[in-house]
Amino acid sequence: MSAIRLMALITVFAAIGCSDAAETLTSPTTTEPATILFSGTLQPRATRFYSYTLTTGGSVTAMLASLERGSTPMPNTLELGLGVPAGTGCAVVTSAKTTTSLVPQLRQDAAIGTYCVRISDTEGLPAAMNFTIRVIHP
Amino acid sequence: MKPAARICSLILTLLTTFGCRGDTPTSPTTTTTTTTTTTAASPIYSEEFIDILSVSGSVFYSFTVTQYGTVNISLTSVSGAFVPSTVTLGLGLGTPEAEGCSTTSNVSTQSGAGPQLTGVYNPGVYCVKVSDVGNLYAAARFAVTVAYP
Numbered sequence: 001m002s003a004i005r006l007m008a009l010i011t012v013f014a015a016i017g018c019s020d021a022a023e024t025l026t027s028p029t030t031t032e033p034a035t036i037l038f039s040g041t042l043q044p045r046a047t048r049f050y051s052y053t054l055t056t057g058g059s060v061t062a063m064l065a066s067l068e069r070g071s072t073p074m075p076n077t078l079e080l081g082l083g084v085p086a087g088t089g090c091a092v093v094t095s096a097k098t099t100t101s102l103v104p105q106l107r108q109d110a111a112i113g114t115y116c117v118r119i120s121d122t123e124g125l126p127a128a129m130n131f132t133i134r135v136i137h138p
Numbered sequence: 139m140k141p142a143a144r145i146c147s148l149i150l151t152l153l154t155t156f157g158c159r160g161d162t163p164t165s166p167t168t169t170t171t172t173t174t175t176t177t178a179a180s181p182i183y184s185e186e187f188i189d190i191l192s193v194s195g196s197v198f199y200s201f202t203v204t205q206y207g208t209v210n211i212s213l214t215s216v217s218g219a220f221v222p223s224t225v226t227l228g229l230g231l232g233t234p235e236a237e238g239c240s241t242t243s244n245v246s247t248q249s250g251a252g253p254q255l256t257g258v259y260n261p262g263v264y265c266v267k268v269s270d271v272g273n274l275y276a277a278a279r280f281a282v283t284v285a286y287p
Contacts, residue, residue: 040237049237051235084200084202085200085263087185088198113262114262114263
């Protein structure tokens with residue numbers, strides 16, 4: 001092999017070796033919404049609330065996912081609210097009277113911070129019932 | 139070694155020594171350190187949390203700090219039948235979480251002028267929790283003063 005050929009080969013290797021193109025392809029980042037399930041027993045005329053913290057601002061939705069007496073689904077109406085913990089309760093900013101549903105019944109745009117979801121019996125349940133609230137947040 | 143091989147060896151050595159240096163000479167950097175001092179605001183709001191604490195129980199109270207500053211928590215009184223006013227209760231400060239108050243600062247204390255708990259906090263929602271640490275034989279009525287900016 002001639003010296004020129006060898007030099008050319010070395011130059012090519014050196015050029016390739018000096019490439020800074022060591023980039024790795026990355027997938028776009030997507031943030032999946034988080035789901036909170038708040039389950040419990042609601043006594044007649046009672047109120048319960050559940051606090052959660054948002055680390056990212058965005059839209060929060062809530063729905064009364066189930067209401068049962070024993071294992072029987074119940075059609076009773078309850079008040080569902082979204083707000084901020086205050087004092088010994090949850091100071092609701094938005095609320096709705098609702099029965100169970102598979103779609104969001106409440107929506108709130110919220111910044112980073114601590115919030116709460118509240119469930120209240122304002123109409124007088126005939127007996128204690130088991131409920132589940134689903135909160136979906138960023 | 140043949141002359142051609144010598145030349146190649148020399149070129150190879152030079153390239154491997156200097157060829158991969160991707161550094162670009164830069165000017166000396168002057169680092170300026172700016173120190174920002176944020177003054178903690180004094181409490182400007184005050185709320186009184188009065189409730190009944192059951193045996194082995196706990197209760198909490200939420201409040202919103204609107205600016206970086208000092209939060210003072212004072213257990214000012216404890217009373218009730220079969221409850222000595224000197225009984226020691228648990229006092230905690232934290233953030234509301236699920237159905238409770240997740241405390242990050244705790245103290246077991248008797249009632250007094252206080253504050254028995256104090257700290258500097260950022261704006262946000264916080265909670266004070268009062269709990270029986272095993273000293274109650276009957277439900278106790280208590281008063282806690284929360285002062286915050």
